[in-house]
Amino acid sequence: xxxxxxxxxxxxxxxxxxxxxxxxxxxxxxxxxxxxxxxxxxxxxxxxxxxxxxxxxxxxxxxxxxxxxxxxxxxxxxxxxxxxxxxxxxxxxxxxxxxxxxxxxxxxxxxxxxxxxxxxxxxxxxxxxxxxxxxxxxxxxxxxxxxxxxxxxxxxxxxxxxxxxxxxxxxxxxxxxxxxxxxxxxxxxxxxxxxxxxxxxxxxxxxxxxxxxxxxxxxxxxxxxxxxxxxxxxxxxxxxxxxxxxxxxxxxxxxxxxxxxxxxxxxxxxxxxxxxxxxxxxxxxxxxxxxxxxxxxxxxxxxxxxxxxxxxxxxxxxxxxxxxxxxxxxxxxxxxxxxxxxxxxxxxxxxxxxxxxxxxxxxxxxxxxxxxxxxxxxxxxxxxxxxxxxxxxxxxxxxxxxxxxxxxxxxxxxxxxxxxxxxxxxxxxxxxxxxxxxxxxxxxxxxxxxxxxxxxxxxxxxxxxxxxxxxxxxxxxxxxxxxxxxxxxxxxxxxxxxxxxxxxxxxxxxxxxxxxxxxxxxxxxxxxxxxxxxxxxxxxxxxxxxxxxxxxxxxxxxxxxxxxxxxxxxxxxxxxxxxxxxxxxxxxxxxxxxxxxxxxxxxxxxxxxxxxxxxxxxxxxxxxxxxxxxxxxxxxxxxxxxxxxxxxxxxxxxxxxxxxxxxxxxxxxxxxxxxxxxxxxxxxxxxxxxxxxxxxxxxxxx
Numbered sequence: 001x002x003x004x005x006x007x008x009x010x011x012x013x014x015x016x017x018x019x020x021x022x023x024x025x026x027x028x029x030x031x032x033x034x035x036x037x038x039x040x041x042x043x044x045x046x047x048x049x050x051x052x053x054x055x056x057x058x059x060x061x062x063x064x065x066x067x068x069x070x071x072x073x074x075x076x077x078x079x080x081x082x083x084x085x086x087x088x089x090x091x092x093x094x095x096x097x098x099x100x101x102x103x104x105x106x107x108x109x110x111x112x113x114x115x116x117x118x119x120x121x122x123x124x125x126x127x128x129x130x131x132x133x134x135x136x137x138x139x140x141x142x143x144x145x146x147x148x149x150x151x152x153x154x155x156x157x158x159x160x161x162x163x164x165x166x167x168x169x170x171x172x173x174x175x176x177x178x179x180x181x182x183x184x185x186x187x188x189x190x191x192x193x194x195x196x197x198x199x200x201x202x203x204x205x206x207x208x209x210x211x212x213x214x215x216x217x218x219x220x221x222x223x224x225x226x227x228x229x230x231x232x233x234x235x236x237x238x239x240x241x242x243x244x245x246x247x248x249x250x251x252x253x254x255x256x257x258x259x260x261x262x263x264x265x266x267x268x269x270x271x272x273x274x275x276x277x278x279x280x281x282x283x284x285x286x287x288x289x290x291x292x293x294x295x296x297x298x299x300x301x302x303x304x305x306x307x308x309x310x311x312x313x314x315x316x317x318x319x320x321x322x323x324x325x326x327x328x329x330x331x332x333x334x335x336x337x338x339x340x341x342x343x344x345x346x347x348x349x350x351x352x353x354x355x356x357x358x359x360x361x362x363x364x365x366x367x368x369x370x371x372x373x374x375x376x377x378x379x380x381x382x383x384x385x386x387x388x389x390x391x392x393x394x395x396x397x398x399x400x401x402x403x404x405x406x407x408x409x410x411x412x413x414x415x416x417x418x419x420x421x422x423x424x425x426x427x428x429x430x431x432x433x434x435x436x437x438x439x440x441x442x443x444x445x446x447x448x449x450x451x452x453x454x455x456x457x458x459x460x461x462x463x464x465x466x467x468x469x470x471x472x473x474x475x476x477x478x479x480x481x482x483x484x485x486x487x488x489x490x491x492x493x494x495x496x497x498x499x500x501x502x503x504x505x506x507x508x509x510x511x512x513x514x515x516x517x518x519x520x521x522x523x524x525x526x527x528x529x530x531x532x533x534x535x536x537x538x539x540x541x542x543x544x545x546x547x548x549x550x551x552x553x554x555x556x557x558x559x560x561x562x563x564x565x566x567x568x569x570x571x572x573x574x575x576x577x578x579x580x581x582x583x584x585x586x587x588x589x590x591x592x593x594x595x596x597x598x599x600x601x602x603x604x605x606x607x608x609x610x611x612x613x614x615x616x617x618x619x620x621x622x623x624x625x626x627x628x629x630x631x632x633x634x635x636x637x638x639x640x641x642x643x644x645x646x647x648x649x650x651x652x653x654x655x656x657x658x659x660x661x662x663x664x665x666x667x668x669x670x671x672x673x674x675x676x677x678x679x680x681x682x683x684x685x686x687x688x689x690x691x692x693x694x695x696x697x698x699x700x701x702x
Contacts, residue, residue: 018367025338042330045265063384065251066321076212076245083215087277089298097127100303111235113201119226120144121206123239141196143225158340161263161326166339203229207240209252219273236295242307243320258383262325306358319354321384328378333628334371337645350378354391366399373632376600396507414511457489459528465537466498467667475533478694495522501540505633513549520555530562535665536597538564573614580696587618591659595666615696620657625649631672647676661685
C-alpha cells in the first residue's frame with residue numbers, strides 16, 4: 001500500500017497520544033456542541049431529501065453504473081484524454097502524490113502564479129498540495145467557506161463535505177474578529193476573499209465526475225467560489241482521482257440524483273458546473289474575452305496514488321465507486337462522538353478508514369480504525385452500497401497493536417472448554433462491563449436450564465451464545481420456557497460456547513474460525529431447528545463465518561438449521577396466539593432498541609415489534625440520536641469512554657419516550673445499556689424480548 005507522504009500532524013503516533021486526542025474530543029464542549037448540533041440534522045435532511053426519490057432504486061442504478069465502469073477505468077482514461085485534448089485541454093497522469101504535486105507546481109510556475117485560488121478538493125488534501133506550493137513561494141487561498149476557515153486555523157478538514165463541521169459559530173467569529181452572527185461572518189469572508197479571486201493567476205478545483213465521452217469535468221458546489229475559481233484565473237487545473245472517471249453524461253446525471261440528497265439533503269446543489277476545455281473567444285461569439293472571463297488553459301491532473309492497487313483487490317475495488325457524499329460519516333456513531341480529526345486521517349469517516357491504507361499507508365489507519373463499532377450504519381446509508389464494515393474489518397486484520405489485555409481475552413475466549421473454565425474462574429468479561437452494575441451469572445445457564453419435554457414432541461435445540469450463557473441467562477431461560485410451553489422437546493448441547501464473532505470483530509479471523517468449528521461440532525449432533533436468542537450470533541454463524549476461514553459441509557448443514565429467536569417466536573405466536581394470556585386494560589408501553597446486526601444485517605425491524613405487540617405490549621420507537629448503543633463486542637474494551645457516550649445518547653433517547661422498560665433482541669446491547677442505566681441511577685428495566693414474552697405465557701410456569 002502507498003506510503004505516508006509526510007505531514008507532521010499525520011505522522012505515526014503512539015496509542016497513548018491518540019487516546020489523549022480522543023479523550024480531549026469527548027471532553028470538548030465546543031466540539032460536542034458542533035457535532036451533536038449538526039450531524040443529526042444532516043441525517044434528517046437526507047431522509048427528507050429522499051422522500052421525492054426512491055433511495056433503493058436510485059442506489060441500485062448508481063451502484064450498477066459505477067461498478068460497470070471499474071474494469072474500464074484505463075479505457076475511460078484514454079477516451080477522456082482524447083476528448084479533452086480535442087477541445088484544447090491538457091491531460092496529465094500522476095502515479096503518486098509526489099508526481100501530482102510536481103506536475104501542478106510546474107503548471108503554476110509556468111503561469112507565473114503568485115496567488116493560487118482553490119475550490120474545495122479532497123484530492124488536493126490527499127496529495128498535500130497546499131504545503132508544497134507554499135514552500136515554492138506561492139500564496140494558496142482556500143475559497144470554500146469551510147476550507148477557508150480551516151486553513152486560517154492551520155487545521156485540516158474534519159468532514160468530506162463539511163470541512164469545518166467541528167467548529168461552532170463562535171469559533172468562526174473568534175477567528176475572523178466578528179460578532180457570532182452568520183451574516184457578519186459571511187460579509188467578512190467575502191471581503192477577505194474578493195480581491196484574491198481577481199488577482200489569482202491559477203485556479204485549482206476538484207471534480208465530482210470526469211466524463212469520458214465528452215472530456216467534461218462536473219463540479220458540484222453550494223457556493224459561488226468555484227465559479228470564480230475556475231473562470232477568473234488564466235489557468236484552471238482540475239485535480240481528481242482515477243476513480244472519478246465515468247463513461248457518459250447519463251452516468252453523471254445518475255450521480256446527481258443521489259449525491260446532493262445523500263450529502264446535504266438537497267434535491268440539487270446550488271451550482272453544477274460542466275467544464276469542457278478552456279474558454280475560447282471563437283466558441284462564444286466574442287461576448288466574453290479570453291483571459292478576462294475564462295481560462296486560457298485547462299489542465300486535468302488524474303491521480304492514481306494507490307487506486308490501481310485498490311482496483312486489483314476484489315474486496316476493496318468497490319470503494320472506488322464512492323461519490324464522496326460524506327453520508328457514512330453522518331451516520332457513524334463514533335464519528336459523532338469524537339469528530340473527523342480522530343476518526344480518520346486525511347480522508348475521514350468510514351470511507352476514510354478504507355481509503356487511507358492505499359493512499360497513506362496502513363500505519364496511518366490502525367489507530368483510527370479501532371474506533372469503528374462495526375454497526376453497519378455506513379453501508380446502510382451509502383448511495384452506492386459499498387461494504388465499508390467488511391473492508392474496515394479487513395484492514396483491522398492486518399493491524400497488530402492490540403493491548404495485552406485484549407490479546408489475552410481473545411486467546412482465552414478461543415480456547416473452547418479451557419476458555420470457559422478460565423472465564424468461570426477469572427471472569428475476563430468483567431473487564432467489558434463498567435464496575436459494579438452487572439455481574440456474571442453463577443452458575444452459568446448450562447447448569448440452570450433443564451432441557452426436556454415429551455419424548456414424542458418435536459425437538460428444538462437452543463444455542464444460547466457465550467453472553468447469554470454467562471451474562472444474560474434470563475434470555476436463555478425465557479426461550480426455554482416459551483419452547484416448552486409450545487410443546488417442544490428442548491435440547492441444550494453442553495459443549496456449545498461461542499460463534500467466533502467477538503474474535504472476528506477484533507480482527508482475529510483465525511480465532512473466530514476456530515470457535516466456529518468448535519461450535520459446529522457441538523451443535524452437529526443435536527436435533528431440530530437450532531434457535532438462538534442472540535441475533536448477532538445468528539448472523540455471524542449463518543452469514544459471516546465463511547469469510548473467516550474454510551468451512552466444512554457440516555457447518556453449512558448446521559447453519560441451515562439455525563434460526564433467530566425473533567422470527568421463530570413470531571411464527572409461534574402468529575400460529576398459536578393462545579400461548580400468551582390476554583391483557584385486558586391499558587397496554588404497557590415498551591421502548592424498543594434496534595441492535596445494529598438485527599436491523600442492518602438481518603433486516604429484523606418489524607418482527608420484534610410484532611412479537612411484543614402479540615404478547616400484549618405497546619411498542620414505542622426511539623428517536624434517532626445515535627445509530628448504536630456502543631457495545632460493539634471488544635469495542636467497549638478498546639474505547640470505554642466512547643462506548644459510554646453512545647450509551648448515554650441511547651438513554652437520552654429512551655428518556656424522550658417516557659418508557660420505564662427497554663427491550664431488544666441482542667444480549668450485548670442489553671448488557672451495555674443496563675450497565676449505563678445503573679451507572680446513571682435510572683429506574684429503567686432493560687429486558688430481552690423473550691423475557692417479556694415469557695412473562696405473558698398463559699402458563700407462566702411452563
